[in-house]
Amino acid sequence: MQSNRRDFLKLTGGVSLLAATSGTVLAGCGGSDGSGTAAKAAAKATPPEYLPYTSVKPDLPGTADGVMPGFFKYPRQLVDGYKDKPGAGAGDVKILTNMFNPAPPGAGSNTYWKALNDRVGANLDITMTPAADYVSKLSTVIAGGDLPDILMIASKFPNRGEMLTKLCADLTSHLSGSAVKDYSFLANLPTDSWLPTMYKGGIHAIPIARSVIGTIMFSRVDLIKARSLNPEPASYADFVETAKGLTDAKANKWAFGASKGVTTFIGNMLGVPNVWKQDGGKFVSELEVPERKEAVARTAELVKAGVFHPDALGGKLQLRDLFGNGTIALNADGYAAWDLMADTYGVDVGGMPVPGYDGAQKGKPVQREGAAIFALTAFKKAGDDRVRQLLRICDWLAAPLGTSEYMFRRFGLEGIHYTWKGDKPERTSAGKTQVSLPLEYVADAPHVLGPSNEQRARTQRAYQEKIVPNLLANPCAGLYSATSISKADELDKLINAAELDIISGRKPISSWDDAVANWKKRGGDKIRDEYSNQ
Amino acid sequence: MVNLISGTAPPSTPVRGLKGVVLIVACALVLVPFLAVLSTSLADQQQITSSGGYVLFPHDPSFAAYEAIFRGGVVTRATIVSVLLTVVGSGLSIVVVVSIAYSLSRPGSWGQRPLLFIVLFTLLFSAGIIPNYLLIKELGLIDSYWALILPGLTSAFQIIIVRAFFLDVPAEIIDAARIDGANELQILTRVMLPLSKAVVAVVGLFSAVGYWNAYFNAILYINSPEKWPLQLVLRTYVVDNTQVGGDLPGEVMPPQQSLQMAILVVSLVPICLVYPFLQKHFAKGVVLGAVKG
Numbered sequence: 001m002q003s004n005r006r007d008f009l010k011l012t013g014g015v016s017l018l019a020a021t022s023g024t025v026l027a028g029c030g031g032s033d034g035s036g037t038a039a040k041a042a043a044k045a046t047p048p049e050y051l052p053y054t055s056v057k058p059d060l061p062g063t064a065d066g067v068m069p070g071f072f073k074y075p076r077q078l079v080d081g082y083k084d085k086p087g088a089g090a091g092d093v094k095i096l097t098n099m100f101n102p103a104p105p106g107a108g109s110n111t112y113w114k115a116l117n118d119r120v121g122a123n124l125d126i127t128m129t130p131a132a133d134y135v136s137k138l139s140t141v142i143a144g145g146d147l148p149d150i151l152m153i154a155s156k157f158p159n160r161g162e163m164l165t166k167l168c169a170d171l172t173s174h175l176s177g178s179a180v181k182d183y184s185f186l187a188n189l190p191t192d193s194w195l196p197t198m199y200k201g202g203i204h205a206i207p208i209a210r211s212v213i214g215t216i217m218f219s220r221v222d223l224i225k226a227r228s229l230n231p232e233p234a235s236y237a238d239f240v241e242t243a244k245g246l247t248d249a250k251a252n253k254w255a256f257g258a259s260k261g262v263t264t265f266i267g268n269m270l271g272v273p274n275v276w277k278q279d280g281g282k283f284v285s286e287l288e289v290p291e292r293k294e295a296v297a298r299t300a301e302l303v304k305a306g307v308f309h310p311d312a313l314g315g316k317l318q319l320r321d322l323f324g325n326g327t328i329a330l331n332a333d334g335y336a337a338w339d340l341m342a343d344t345y346g347v348d349v350g351g352m353p354v355p356g357y358d359g360a361q362k363g364k365p366v367q368r369e370g371a372a373i374f375a376l377t378a379f380k381k382a383g384d385d386r387v388r389q390l391l392r393i394c395d396w397l398a399a400p401l402g403t404s405e406y407m408f409r410r411f412g413l414e415g416i417h418y419t420w421k422g423d424k425p426e427r428t429s430a431g432k433t434q435v436s437l438p439l440e441y442v443a444d445a446p447h448v449l450g451p452s453n454e455q456r457a458r459t460q461r462a463y464q465e466k467i468v469p470n471l472l473a474n475p476c477a478g479l480y481s482a483t484s485i486s487k488a489d490e491l492d493k494l495i496n497a498a499e500l501d502i503i504s505g506r507k508p509i510s511s512w513d514d515a516v517a518n519w520k521k522r523g524g525d526k527i528r529d530e531y532s533n534q
Numbered sequence: 535m536v537n538l539i540s541g542t543a544p545p546s547t548p549v550r551g552l553k554g555v556v557l558i559v560a561c562a563l564v565l566v567p568f569l570a571v572l573s574t575s576l577a578d579q580q581q582i583t584s585s586g587g588y589v590l591f592p593h594d595p596s597f598a599a600y601e602a603i604f605r606g607g608v609v610t611r612a613t614i615v616s617v618l619l620t621v622v623g624s625g626l627s628i629v630v631v632v633s634i635a636y637s638l639s640r641p642g643s644w645g646q647r648p649l650l651f652i653v654l655f656t657l658l659f660s661a662g663i664i665p666n667y668l669l670i671k672e673l674g675l676i677d678s679y680w681a682l683i684l685p686g687l688t689s690a691f692q693i694i695i696v697r698a699f700f701l702d703v704p705a706e707i708i709d710a711a712r713i714d715g716a717n718e719l720q721i722l723t724r725v726m727l728p729l730s731k732a733v734v735a736v737v738g739l740f741s742a743v744g745y746w747n748a749y750f751n752a753i754l755y756i757n758s759p760e761k762w763p764l765q766l767v768l769r770t771y772v773v774d775n776t777q778v779g780g781d782l783p784g785e786v787m788p789p790q791q792s793l794q795m796a797i798l799v800v801s802l803v804p805i806c807l808v809y810p811f812l813q814k815h816f817a818k819g820v821v822l823g824a825v826k827g
Contacts, residue, residue, distance in 0.1 A: 099770065100770075101770075102603075102608060102767065102770055102771060103608050103612075103759035103762055103767060103770065104608070104759065105607060105608060105611075105759075105760065106758050106759055106760030106761075108760070109607075109760070125757075127758075128759060129753055130753070130766070130769055130770045132769070133750070133753045133769075136750075136753065137753055137754060140663055140664060140667045140754050143664045144664070144667045144668055144671050146671065146676075318587045318791075321582065321583050321587055321791075324583045325583040325584050344579065345579075345583060429605055432602075432605060433605050433607075433608065
């Protein structure tokens with residue numbers, strides 16, 4: 001392991017690791033990453049074939065272009081994806097991943113964990129770290145030469161490409177092209193999610209996939225209807241009318257609580273690229289197109305028109321709470337927030353499709369694709385047999401809804417960790433605490449709509465069918481730029497500050513050009529070069 | 535009426551009233567946030583939502599948030615871990631700091647100057663995360679409670695405070711003890727320590743607060759969740775916006791804000807219980823060390 005540690009210190013610049021004392025770990029890691037070569041070669045590699053798992057039939061089938069499959073209720077006739085124990089013979093398997101749930105009881109006093117080990121056929125020794133500190137933990141563990149068998153690589157981990165190719169197992173022979181057939185649940189992951197796993201002509205990780213639906217402009221449909229407004233504006237003018245109609249300053253009712261999502265939404269109306277676009281073989285940043293500048297200007301006008309919560313520009317509001325209590329009626333959030341907000345607040349939530357800026361329904365409006373992955377899962381270098389064992393364990397964990405593996409992973413053992421209440425599994429007290437191992441951050445099935453409430457699933461489906469034809473991919477999503485990761489915070493702050501200055505009226509819209517020039521100078525152009533050389 | 539001792543007239547009623555108002559406002563500034571934390575931990579989702587995040591007077595107090603965080607024993611266990619780490623850590627810390635400070639305070643001790651330089655050096659420069667991690671790993675302490683105790687056992691700041699205090703003890707007292715046949719250990723334990731209760735209380739409190747609040751070492755060195763201290767569990771709730779099991783469609787859980795506030799209350803209770811009894815030593819000891827240094 002000594003050589004591993006040296007390798008890592010070499011590629012991270014070593015010293016910068018020592019500065020990793022706070023949450024902003026490794027932001028300044030330097031050193032060359034060789035990503036250009038990596039991706040050039042990766043372009044020749046074959047992504048794993050996409051073979052949707054067909055043994056479970058959703059109530060609303062997914063579509064090839066990105067509409068998520070939907071379930072009205074939890075399937076009771078479960079399919080057994082595995083007849084045997086996937087990790088048989090693997091012995092101790094050390095896993096490092098992050099977590100968002102509270103820590104569950106340890107393996108010794110957790111019947112779920114014991115049952116998991118029994119089902120998998122291996123002793124899963126899981127080290128879980130709060131997500132906010134995960135990069136610190138990962139960096140330290142790697143530099144200490146302590147690579148676990150399976151480790152989650154955060155998508156913002158610096159020098160990810162070098163890390164994967166030098167320290168982690170090459171999975172190409174196991175997963176490339178049709179080889180993935182041996183792992184039917186990994187083959188069920190969409191191709192888009194595999195692209196970030198590929199470096200230097202090989203596949204070096206498995207993805208923790210996310211739907212490309214991305215961010216949705218959620219609306220309080222009940223409030224909109226109560227005011228006889230249009231929940232699906234057909235143009236920017238309609239959108240402004242709806243926003244103004246929802247605002248009642250005296251009653252502390254506002255259309256919006258944050259500006260970022262609004263700017264993006266207006267940008268989508270104007271057809272702003274999803275981070276980058278290719279124009280005549282050259283990458284152009286969204287910041288460089290005039291429509292992006294216009295979106296900022298329109299948002300500034302809306303702020304001036306008084307449709308934003310008075311504290312909106314401070315960026316510290318509890319937006320979901322304000323949305324839930326009706327103080328704000330429109331809020332941009334990730335697609336997974338739909339169920340969360342509807343269930344938590346018991347309100348009528350809807351998704352507002354992006355209209356064309358001037359009313360055109362085709363061509364101009366876009367819906368930005370979200371990131372296809374949450375993170376990657378890589379393996380420590382090992383022999384083929386060991387890698388196969390680890391892949392089988394991850395494959396088992398990636399089993400989708402409708403399989404017995406999924407039900408066990410999410411709910412544990414029937415009667416102990418959950419019971420059926422009608423069509424819904426309800427967690428017992430033991431289930432609530434024990435079944436919170438962060439296994440979905442080791443490997444996960446693609447997300448689906450539901451299964452909670454048929455009407456809501458249908459509404460979500462209808463929304464997706466409207467926006468999916470306008471989905472716009474980020475052409476750099478499968479490419480790798482070390483600068484885009486190491487300078488992400490700095491460049492984001494620069495643009496956000498400039499945008500805030502304009503939106504709040506402190507600076508004129510003309511200052512946008514200076515900010516973009518500054519952005520290019522301080523890293524934007526370098527990111528472009530890194531993408532272009534791949 | 536004239537004050538017979540000072541010879542000055544007492545403040546007039548309006549001035550006293552004004553002072554009272556200022557004091558009440560000052561107290562409210564301190565107490566209202568605590569009240570908000572406590573009340574929010576007892577409030578339901580509807581009230582939290584309608585109030586925009588914090589509640590001052592819960593309509594229908596509920597202990598659901600406390601039940602949720604204590605269910606499964608994770609928080610209970612983390613509290614026990616934190617208490618043990620704090621007691622053992624600060625106890626050992628007192629022993630180590632006092633020993634080092636005493637040896638560095640005795641003129642003519644062997645290697646006094648270079649050792650003092652090394653201590654002061656650590657005040658300015660620290661090793662950094664990776665070297666510390668490697669050291670802990672080489673010592674075989676990964677996933678051990680000792681990995682949380684040993685790195686915080688001493689600090690140059692505390693040594694300087696205690697050493698300054700010891701330097702101020704008159705040499706005659708030490709000479710008298712020596713004439714009576716006391717060795718260095720006896721001088722330290724029977725002469726110096728009884729004279730140094732305040733400064734020992736300071737070291738103990740600094741260490742205890744440090745151990746109680748520490749979470750980052752646990753992130754780095756502890757792999758088993760059952761060994762997590764309370765502050766790390768707290769962090770998962772507050773920073774990561776943890777949902778306690780409520781990640782399933784249709785599953786209604788105590789409000790997120792209540793959970794966060796409840797665990798804040800839990801983490802505050804032990805320090806609130808101990809601090810009032812020790813705070814007089816806390817201020818006194820620091821001032822003594824500073825002035826006499």
